[in-house]
Amino acid sequence: MAELNLTGVAKSYGAVDVLSDIDLEIEKGEFIVFVGPSGCGKSTLLRMIAGLEKITGGTLEIDGEVMNDVPPAQRGVAMVFQTYALYPHMTVRDNMAFALKIAGKPAAEIDAAVANAARILQLDSYLDRLPKALSGGQRQRVAIGRAIVRDPKVFLFDEPLSNLDAALRVATRIEIAQLNEKMPDTTMIYVTHDQVEAMTLASRIVVLAGGGIAQVGAPLELYERPRNEFVAQFIGSPAMNLFAGEIAGTGAETVIRLDAGGVARSTVPTRPEDEGRRVNIGVRPEDLEVTGGEGIYTGAVEIVEALGEVTLLYFETDCGEASVIAKLPGIHTGQRGRSVTLTAAPDKVHVFADGVSLLYRDA
Structure with a gap:
């Protein structure tokens, strides 16, 4: 699994600065959650790590290797998006296996990877179903399984529960927590606007505001010892x-x-x-x-x-x-x-x- 280092990372669109001077060290096996108000750049930062957005300034390192100009497919990361983006005509098995088939992996390796992901996510009995026969939570698990089979160094989650209703959000959040326990050496970075998700899932929370980092710390550290008024009012509800x-x-x-x-x-x-x-x-x-x-x-x-x-x-x-x-x-x-x-x-x-x-x- 991977260690990430962001040093002086910045992002701008023309004259508009979105992020600047982002310094962050993420240890192997951590579950990091990015939170902040709408427009603070949390999804942009995640996409920069994935390689889907170009880094304007600074450096991103994964396991000591600078990744600024490395294509997304070669960074060893896998991303789970807000939308499931499943192929509707493919079964659960084929959806999870698709990336490995495109990569030309042997059939036995693909089958083993899919079986392992299905076991972790409790999808064994759904492998031959089409996405339309699944609930929203099950579809999101398939999307996560599609990332697991790639055996990435880093898992990236971009508000994966935002399209689920309240009950499914709770159930799927618990499943993601269980997934983290089953894969303790896996580095995970998760973006959310939901404080409950952040407080219950994170080993550390990164609060973004004003184009930078307002505070980084364990959930209860931010709750009990906020550095500034913004963090104090952002963490906690009401x-x-x-x-x-x-x-x-x-x-x-x-x-x-x-x-x-x-x-x-x-x-x-x-x-x-x-x-x-x-x-x-x-x-x-x-x-x-x-x-x-x-x-x-x-x-x-x-x-x-x-x-x-x-x-x-x-x-x-x-x-x-x-x-x-x-x-x-x-x-x-x-x-x-x-x-x-x-x-x-x-x-x-x-x-x-x-x-x-x-x-x-x-x-």
């Missing part, structure tokens, strides 16, 4: 709440006096010179708690979404202010219109100055 204020007490526990009148305490350490500094604090909806005493925020509940396991409370805010959302465990009835005060444990309060977490200011 998005992290932000409250403006200024630092009123420094040290191992920081006190922040908020513009809306509340007070927050955070275990993010600050220095004496930070006194009076303008900051935003960030608190995830699931970390907010209702209190009868001093709180971070007090407001009237505007909308209640009772989901059974959790209840989402949406609060009225002044014109121009971002909405505030609390995600409380269990069922909370009769909250609409009530004035509620929210607080959070100090170790759940993030502090950002100029958009960057103070935890990383010396990094």
Whole structure:
């Protein structure tokens, strides 16, 4: 399997810069997930690795060999697209075997590769069916099987579950996780806009924004220690709440006096010179708690979404202010219109100055 290195990789279309200065090292056997807002370049970066898009600047190496000008078929990668792109007149067996037949591989080798892929993907009993006789999830498994038979160094997935309904997405996501466990030495790079896919599948997540990398890390690292406000609000659903204020007490526990009148305490350490500094604090909806005493925020509940396991409370805010959302465990009835005060444990309060977490200011 393969190790990938991207050094100063850039992509532009004429005068339009899409990506720049992408530096990323991917170890053998990692499951890397690219996430980011629409138009951030995550699919473009994947296609550059595949050789389907030309690299404008920088270098891409696979196992130490520069791949910038190597044709896609010679890079040792296999790609699974959003659409299944199966040949409708061919059986599952023939769809998976097609690339090997075109490459002139011996029949015995082709049969063994198809049988192995079918076993891994639990498609043994479907090999003689046509695609029209399969469900959407089964068709996507065939598309993955078509990649497996090529025995690539790197698997590339471009939003492979986006065309499936909610139930099939969950089932197929679990199957991809199981596939990763069955092929622990295989390097996989996966593009998605779905945070659940990213958090559950990835060994590391690469968050792309503004033409570059906003942060790279393990899923829970990005959730618990975001480097900046963008990552903090992008990872997690609903998005992290932000409250403006200024630092009123420094040290191992920081006190922040908020513009809306509340007070927050955070275990993010600050220095004496930070006194009076303008900051935003960030608190995830699931970390907010209702209190009868001093709180971070007090407001009237505007909308209640009772989901059974959790209840989402949406609060009225002044014109121009971002909405505030609390995600409380269990069922909370009769909250609409009530004035509620929210607080959070100090170790759940993030502090950002100029958009960057103070935890990383010396990094």
